[in-house]
Amino acid sequence: MALLIHMLACAFGLGSWVAVNGLWVELPLIVNTLPEGWELPSYLTVIIQLANLGPLLVTVMHKLCPGRLKERVVIYSILSIGILSCILLAFFWDRTTIVAGASHSTAFFIITFFLSLVDCTSSVTFLPFMMQLPAKYITTYFIGEGLSGFIPGVVALAQGVGMAKCVNSSQAGGNHTGGNMWSLHTEYLPPNFSTEVFFFFLAAMMCISLAAFVALNRLPRTFELSTENLVPDTVASVSSGLDNPGAETEGGSDKKQGKGAAERRPLLAKHSVYQLTFIYFLVVWVNSATNGVLPSVQTYSCMPYGNLAYHLSAALASVANPVACTIAMFFQNRSLVFLGVLLVLGTGFGSYNMAMAAMSPCPLLRGSAAGEAIIVLSWLLFTGTLSYVKVMVGVILRDRSHNALVWCGAAQQIGSLVGSVIMFPLVNVLQLFKSGDFCNTECPS
Template sequence: MALHQSTMSLAIHILACVFGTGSWVAINGLWVELPLIVNVLPEGWDLPSYLTVIIQLANVGPLFVTLMHKFAPGKMKEIVAIYIIVSIGILASLLMVFFWKETTSLAHTPRSTAFLTLAFFLSLVDCTSSVTFLPFMMRLPTKYMTTYFIGEGLSGFIPGLVALGQGSGMTKCVNISKPVNVTTGNFTEEVHGHQIETQYLPANFSTETFLAFLTVMMIFCLLAFVFLTRVPHKMFHKDQVSNDVSHVSATELELNKYISERPADTQSFSLHDLGKAIDKAKLAAKTQSVALSTFTKYSKHQLLFIYLLVVWVNSLTNGFLPSVQTYSCLPYGNIAYHLSAALGSMANPGACVIALFVPNR
């Protein structure tokens, strides 16, 4: 029985990790693939700026979920919402494989309407996952949350690793002979002139293959979620009971419940009932002690400073720096841009792993 529970627990850890990889894998994948995409699409090196704006517009998804919880609590089922957004992510990723290079003419200028539209839906999925995946994972025992966050970190690490294996495609200068008309007096003569052109050598595998890989990762995320929804609730209950008391979330309502269940007149209870009541009172006292020691109270000025710091860091990480990355890497060439995009995507999960083992405030 113990072996079965241990095997089941390991399986849930794997499922939680795979489920977490689907949270931001699509957008992280697009960022690390941009060094190859900018050489094909008409927006060129301006493309990261467009993508940054699109990702910010996709925050209408989390806003909608938040408003639903605020004004229509209980109306939106998290499991149904996750099924919908992950299915949208799979469909958008699959369409991206076939249509990412398609362009249309807007105001006599070619635009990557297919890529930008599909990028919006992928951004919508990833942004909304932050407010739907976590509430679902909170139903599981606390230890599985850590595994989920590891998977979320891998959503940037794995595409970055694959992009490094893909390579950026070397560039070389080629001396090309072209016919040139030269006019001398009344005669026009065609001669062959020489011109230096830049040619991009193909990467180890195509952008379509990379986008197909992202689609497969989204499919694995959906399958992991399907299995997580079918794990017996009985096992979660047993697993949760065996957790340490420090993992108990004590709210004021729960504490009042424990206190209200204590007997008002101990003489009217048996010794067994009295023992149960005392045990509950002890648990309430321990839980309250943990709750009070867990949360730190901050002044209004400290809270304002913390929130401003979070806004500043997020605006740099998710807004300003990605949009200017092409221009900051331009003097150093396409290879430098490719390496900075891939390694930058791998740096965040690397830092999270370090923080996991060295939790120091």
């Protein structure tokens, strides 16, 4: 039964961000087809954050009407919307319309909004639902959430997204030059299977998540699944006493038994107001960097090194997330000092990626194998270190209370929103980042 619940929790986590993660790893192919070009990621970050209307409403309902919002109904609804949106995306992703005199990917943006509504709302519904299971299953859920980026990344690698080569082409010379002029241009190789097939694959992943959720709801409420025994004896919890309103309604004998069980458990130190402020700062900062700031400029930081570098950065960086979650399962370090150090390291890798984007189309070591390897590795380590911080913060807040996880999800979306709002005008209005053709751009030596 425990193995089955682990598998279901992992499968349930797949549906949390699989649609949006799938869009990001498919961008090396989409960005060369849709009219927005290199600016497409910055549009996506803003659209994704507009979808924060969903988690905002859920958070307000939890605050104003505690206990009235049925998370099961919300989860059923958003997973169904996600499946339908992925199917529609397969048919309409490349349809364009003229807006303000320019061609835009209207259908793609509208469907992406609904997919983002699903994934953003999962942050404040999936985790609180996992509170019905013992603490050991929440890390398995995070692994599933990490796999929601890893599996699409592996499929994108098999697809051969965005592979390109430089080829010579001739043009007729002018009246004074005569003959033909030769120039290089970028020629994109066809993928092993189409974008439409990839989006149908995302719909299948959402179906798996929905099936796992149905199974979790139908499992018999055994002693292990009882909400009175959320945390194993070997793990202490601060979600007791005043932090656990349910404890106030128990009978006298149950209170005595709960008190005796608590005395046999090693107590965790309660966090001060300053420590909690730092914890939520970690949540905001990590999500601002990983979901808003850096994704907006990934094309500018990677494309100057070639489509292969962009492809590997987008696909392989997704590997770091489930790896970090797996490490967190066996090596849990709740030290806020340690998490702060990891935050600094991850921010350092992100700063390198941002610097290369600012130097586009001529970043450091452009045209060399070392430059390509460094930018891919930097994206890998940036994602990995901050993913570990994200998981451990979730574990810390899970041990506090249901409301702590709800506000953790809200803080995630606030961070993502701040990052995307800051970057959109920098990329699309001020145009501080410059694009270029890998085959034709000449850089000073």
